[in-house]
Structure formats: C-alpha cells, structure tokens
Amino acid sequence: MNTTVPAPADAARVPDAPARRRRRPTLPYWLSIPAVIVLLVGMGYPLVWQIWNSFREYGLAQQFGQDPEFIGLDNYIQLLSDSGFWLVLGKSVAFMAVTAVATMAIGIGLAIFMKMIPDWSRIILQVALLLAWAMPIVAQLTVWNWLINARNGVINHVLSMIPGVDMIGHNWLVNPLSFFAVASIIITWASVPFVTLSVYAGLTQVSEEVLEAAGLDGANRWQQLRQIILPILRPVLVILLLLQMIWDLRVYAQIELLQGFGARGSKYDLLGTYIYSLGVGQGKFGLAAAAAMIVMLFTIALSWFYVRELLKEDKS
Amino acid sequence: MISKNPALRTLGAIVAVVLAVAWAFPVYWMINSSFQSPRTIANLTPTFSPFGGTTANYEAVVSSSGFGGALRMSLVVTGIALVVCIIVAFLGALAISRFRFRGRKGLVLAIILVQMLPAEAMFIAQYKMIAGLGLLNTVGGISIIYVAAVVPFTMWMLRGFVAGIPADLEEAAQIDGCSRFGAFMRVTFPLLAPGLVASGVFAFLQVWNEFALASIMLTSSDSQTLPLWLRNFSQSSAFGQIEWGQVMAASTLVAVPVIIFFLIVQGRMTKGMVGGAVKG
Numbered sequence: 001m002n003t004t005v006p007a008p009a010d011a012a013r014v015p016d017a018p019a020r021r022r023r024r025p026t027l028p029y030w031l032s033i034p035a036v037i038v039l040l041v042g043m044g045y046p047l048v049w050q051i052w053n054s055f056r057e058y059g060l061a062q063q064f065g066q067d068p069e070f071i072g073l074d075n076y077i078q079l080l081s082d083s084g085f086w087l088v089l090g091k092s093v094a095f096m097a098v099t100a101v102a103t104m105a106i107g108i109g110l111a112i113f114m115k116m117i118p119d120w121s122r123i124i125l126q127v128a129l130l131l132a133w134a135m136p137i138v139a140q141l142t143v144w145n146w147l148i149n150a151r152n153g154v155i156n157h158v159l160s161m162i163p164g165v166d167m168i169g170h171n172w173l174v175n176p177l178s179f180f181a182v183a184s185i186i187i188t189w190a191s192v193p194f195v196t197l198s199v200y201a202g203l204t205q206v207s208e209e210v211l212e213a214a215g216l217d218g219a220n221r222w223q224q225l226r227q228i229i230l231p232i233l234r235p236v237l238v239i240l241l242l243l244q245m246i247w248d249l250r251v252y253a254q255i256e257l258l259q260g261f262g263a264r265g266s267k268y269d270l271l272g273t274y275i276y277s278l279g280v281g282q283g284k285f286g287l288a289a290a291a292a293m294i295v296m297l298f299t300i301a302l303s304w305f306y307v308r309e310l311l312k313e314d315k316s
Numbered sequence: 317m318i319s320k321n322p323a324l325r326t327l328g329a330i331v332a333v334v335l336a337v338a339w340a341f342p343v344y345w346m347i348n349s350s351f352q353s354p355r356t357i358a359n360l361t362p363t364f365s366p367f368g369g370t371t372a373n374y375e376a377v378v379s380s381s382g383f384g385g386a387l388r389m390s391l392v393v394t395g396i397a398l399v400v401c402i403i404v405a406f407l408g409a410l411a412i413s414r415f416r417f418r419g420r421k422g423l424v425l426a427i428i429l430v431q432m433l434p435a436e437a438m439f440i441a442q443y444k445m446i447a448g449l450g451l452l453n454t455v456g457g458i459s460i461i462y463v464a465a466v467v468p469f470t471m472w473m474l475r476g477f478v479a480g481i482p483a484d485l486e487e488a489a490q491i492d493g494c495s496r497f498g499a500f501m502r503v504t505f506p507l508l509a510p511g512l513v514a515s516g517v518f519a520f521l522q523v524w525n526e527f528a529l530a531s532i533m534l535t536s537s538d539s540q541t542l543p544l545w546l547r548n549f550s551q552s553s554a555f556g557q558i559e560w561g562q563v564m565a566a567s568t569l570v571a572v573p574v575i576i577f578f579l580i581v582q583g584r585m586t587k588g589m590v591g592g593a594v595k596g
Contacts, residue, residue, distance in 0.1 A: 025417065028411040028412075028414075028415035029411075031408065032411040035467060036423065038463055042463060043430050046444075046445050047441065049441045050438065053441075117329055118325055118329050120329075124336045125332045127340075128337070128340035130578070132343065134575040134578035134582070135575065137543075138525075138547055138570065139546065139571040140342070142564075143343070143564070146346075152358065152362065193339075197582075246434070250435065253528045256528070256531065260547065272434070275440060276436075279440035280443060285440060285444060288440045289440060289441065292436065292440055296438070300432065311424070314475075
C-alpha cells in the first residue's frame with residue numbers, strides 16, 4: 001500500500017517486557033494463529049503462486065485451459081534480453097533517483113529553514129505541509145490535473161503572465177519527459193512534508209547549548225551544520241532516504257491516474273503500469289510474474305538496511 | 317538558531333508564509349473551485365478570490381449516479397477490513413510483545429518484510445488468486461487483500477504500544493486477586509485504548525485511500541470504492557467538457573474527512589519514527 005508509514009518506535013524507549021509467562025507456552029501460538037493465517041492467505045499464497053509461475057509458460061493459451069509448462073528461467077531470460085524491459089527499468093530507477101533526491105533536498109532545506117524562523121510563521125508552514133501530506137492520492141492527482149489543465153488551468157495562466165510567454169493551451173502530459181516531470185513534481189510535493197517534519201523533529205533534539213558552545217569556540221553556522229547537526233541527524237536521514245527510494249519506486253497509482261488523464265501508451269509506463277499491462281492487459285502472467293519478482297527482489301535489496309534497523313529495535 | 321537580526325527574522329517569516337501559501341495552494345484551489353459556478357470556472361482568467369458561493373456542484377455530485385453506491389462500498393469494505401485487522405493485529409501484537417516463543421523471529425521478520433513490498437510486486441498474483449476464487453468485484457475479495465495489506469503495519473504499531481505497558485502492572489493486579497484475564501481486561505486493555513485508536517485510524521486511512529489494488533480488483537461499475545469513483549468521475553468526461561467545479565467538489569468530499577482524521581494522528585507518525593532513529 002502506498003501510505004505505509006514507518007512504525008512508531010515508542011517501544012524503543014521502553015524496554016520490552018521480560019518474557020514472564022513460561023507456564024503456558026501454547027498461548028502465544030493461539031494468539032498469532034489469526035495473523036499467520038491472514039499473512040499466508042493474502043501474501044503467502046500469492047507469493048508462492050508468483051514464484052512458481054515465473055518459471056512457467058503462462059500466456060493466453062494457458063488462460064484457455066492449456067496446461068502451463070515449466071520453462072525454467074526462460075521468462076527471466078526473455079525479460080532481461082528485452083530492451084523494452086530495460087528501458088522501463090531504467091526509467092523507473094531514474095524517476096526514483098530524481099524524485100527521491102529532490103524530495104530529500106527540499107525536505108531537509110525546509111526543516112533547517114523552519115529552525116530559523118519565528119514560531120508563528122513556522123506553525124503556518126507546518127499546517128500547509130500537513131494539508132498537502134494528508135491529501136488522498138486520487139484527490140492529489142485530480143487537483144493537479146486541474147491545475148495543469150491546458151485551457152484554463154492556473155499554472156498555464158500564471159506562466160503566461162510572464163512577458164513573452166504564452167502557455168495557454170499547452171498540454172503538459174503529451175511529451176513523455178514532461179509527463180514524468182509532472183508526476184515527479186506531484187510526488188515530491190506530496191512527500192516533502194513527511195521528510196521536513198521528520199527532520200525538523202530530529203533537529204529539535206540537537207541541544208542548543210552544544211551549538212552555542214561551538215559558536216563560542218568560533219564555529220560558524222556552516223561548520224555547526226556539518227560537524228554537529230548532520231552527524232546527529234545521519235541515522236534519520238539514511239532511513240528517510242531509503243523510504244523515499246522504496247516509495248518512489250512504487251508509483252503505480254500516480255502513473256496510472258496520470259495516464260488516465262489523457263496519455264495512454266507504453267512510452268508513459270514505469271514498472272508498475274508495465275507489469276499491469278503485461279499481466280492483466282496482455283494475459284502474459286508468467287512474464288508478469290517474473291517482472292514482479294525482479295521488482296520484489298530489488299525492493300528487498302533496497303530495504304534490507306531498514307529491515308535490519310527494525311529488527312534491532314525489536315530486540316531492544 | 318533563530319536569527320537575532322530582526323530584519324532577517326521578518327524576511328524569514330515572509331518567505332515561510334509565501335512557501336506555506338504555495339504548498340497549500342492545490343488544496344485551496346480544490347476547495348475554491350468546488351464552490352464556483354460553471355461560468356466562473358470556464359472563464360479564461362481564473363478567479364483567485366475565495367468561494368464563488370454556490371453549492372450547486374456539491375448537490376450535483378451527491379445526487380450523481382454512483383456516489384451513494386461508492387460511499388456505501390467504501391464504508392463496508394473499510395469497516396470489514398478495519399474490524400478484522402484490529403482483532404487479528406491486536407492478538408498478534410500481544411503474542412510478539414508479551415512472549416518469547418519459537419517462530420517469533422520468523423513472524424516478526426515476515427511482518428516487517430511484507431510492509432516493504434510494493435503493491436506492484438504482488439498485485440498480479442493477488443489478482444489471479446482473487447479471480448480464481450471468483451471474488452473479483454466483491455466486498456469479500458478486496459477485503460481479504462486489504463486485511464493482509466494492513467495487518468503487518470498495524471501489528472507492528474500495536475506491538476510498540478503493548479510493550480510500553482509494563483507487565484508488572486498486570487501481575488500486581490493478579491496478586492491482588494484478579495484472574496489473569498481479568499487483570500488484562502482491567503489494567504492493560506484500558507491503557508491500550510489510545511494505541512488501538514491510533515492504529516485503527518492509520519489502518520482506516522490506508523484502506524479508505526487505497527487505489528492501486530482496488531483499480532485492479534474492482535472493475536465493474538457497481539463495485540467501486542470512493543477513490544475509484546472519483547477517478548471515473550474526473551475521467552468520464554475527459555473527451556467532452558469537464559465540469560471542473562463538480563470534479564473538485566467530488567475531490568473535496570473524498571479528501572476532507574481524510575485530512576481531518578490525518579491531522580488527529582500525524583503527530584505520532586513523525587515523533588515515533590524519528591525518536592527511535594535518533595536514539596538507535
């Protein structure tokens with residue numbers, strides 16, 4: 001899901017209750033049975049199906065009753081030797097990199113800026129960021145589609161007020177590069193608030209005394225930032241960057257919605273819409289399963305660091 | 317770090333307000349347009365001043381075909397998913413936070429890993445499974461997928477809350493004569509209530525807003541959830557004249573309840589995560 005949120009770490013502050021009740025060792029199993037069933041049905045079975053079918057020939061013929069044939073790594077080989085797949089993969093990774101870096105840069109910048117301004121103006125800014133963050137994805141995309149509307153969208157109108165520029169009638173979604181730029185701007189707009197508020201919360205934990213002492217010792221603002229603030233914030237920043245990368249790789253909803261606003265076609269595809277059209281669209285379920293497996297492995301590789309951090313937190 | 321120079325401070329405040337206006341502008345524009353008449357909207361020059369003062373768009377949206385059905389579908393699906401998810405996640409959270417048992421580590425790893433997986437990595441397989449069960453376009457089908465999608469996160473979140481309540485409290489009650497179950501219900505459960513509410517609101521937001529899986533599994537027009545209905549409403553007239561006022565009214569109707577719920581719980585989101593990371 002799209003709004004998955006990092007787990008609260010309240011527990012990190014409180015040491016886990018010691019395991020006291022060893023008398024009845026069956027109870028924890030009864031308690032976890034419902035969760036295990038839910039995971040097995042909703043995730044386990046599809047996962048096994050996916051792994052299994054990524055090794056089978058499962059196309060339209062098999063949809064109509066023919067037995068799917070085991071073909072080993074053929075699906076993977078076919079995908080990996082298809083320049084179309086590499087193009088989509090490359091576009092997705094580039095999209096992720098640009099969006100994640102932009103989100104982090106703007107988010108951190110705003111957080112530092114928020115430390116430097118009077119309280120009342122900071123609260124106004126925080127509320128504005130929260131409003132954008134809270135918007136459901138479909139509502140986000142619907143509003144942006146209206147903002148960039150070719151004929152009487154606000155953005156074209158405002159741009160046209162610049163002397164010598166006439167943007168009225170310009171369609172931002174036709175050119176693929178512009179299409180992805182729009183998608184990236186919308187996603188950045190919606191994800192910066194999370195980064196800013198998290199970094200700001202981290203900044204409030206940097207003690208003013210330490211900074212003052214550093215100031216007395218002759219460290220200027222830049223040195224304080226580099227030598228004191230950034231090292232304290234580093235763990236937060238690493239996790240935020242990882243989450244942004246994972247989230248910016250999973251942008252099926254945004255891309256599918258933007259495509260629906262008037263730009264259908266494979267040149268506007270990223271991995272999510274590509275897999276969807278391969279599977280549900282063209283009925284090539286074996287290939288789609290293999291492509292999904294590649295995305296899954298990629299995501300797990302990316303998130304491994306975060307998973308390790310969470311496991312550590314569980315131990316504490 | 318607040319600057320001591322008053323001129324700089326004023327400048328900073330002004331920049332902050334400008335940024336705030338820019339960031340909130342899309343939300344403002346959605347609400348503003350939703351109250352404008354078709355004639356105002358069709359004007360080549362946008363009307364920036366607030367509130368054109370007509371509620372006709374809302375009336376048209378609410379009475380349009382599909383809105384009532386989509387609202388009902390969303391309420392039913394979210395209701396089912398939420399109740400099942402909270403019960404399942406709560407029991408699971410008790411198990412992993414109050415006990416050490418064989419297989420616990422595997423369960424914890426599974427719920428963490430599953431949270432990381434994007435819909436894109438599994439939706440084809442989930443689609444085939446639900447199609448195989450004959451449950452496409454049904455409340456049951458999408459609920460299965462939603463429960464599986466939100467249980468891991470909810471369980472992880474509740475785990476933190478349960479672990480935050482010392483087991484000593486319960487034992488004290490037991491020494492004072494409570495049964496074990498009684499001690500749990502009278503001591504731990506009331507303390508957990510805020511945690512259950514917060515986790516419930518998060519689960520609600522995820523299911524209520526979900527689009528990707530719904531767009532794949534609920535394709536028929538009489539089984540749409542609100543996000544799907546909004547998508548169709550804004551696209552149905554893509555080739556004709558779009559009634560932007562109505563589309564924005566529809567968008568506002570979908571977004572405002574979510575924004576309100578979100579504002580209630582967001583504090584926990586940033587605090588929790590960063591608190592752990594800074595300490596860790």
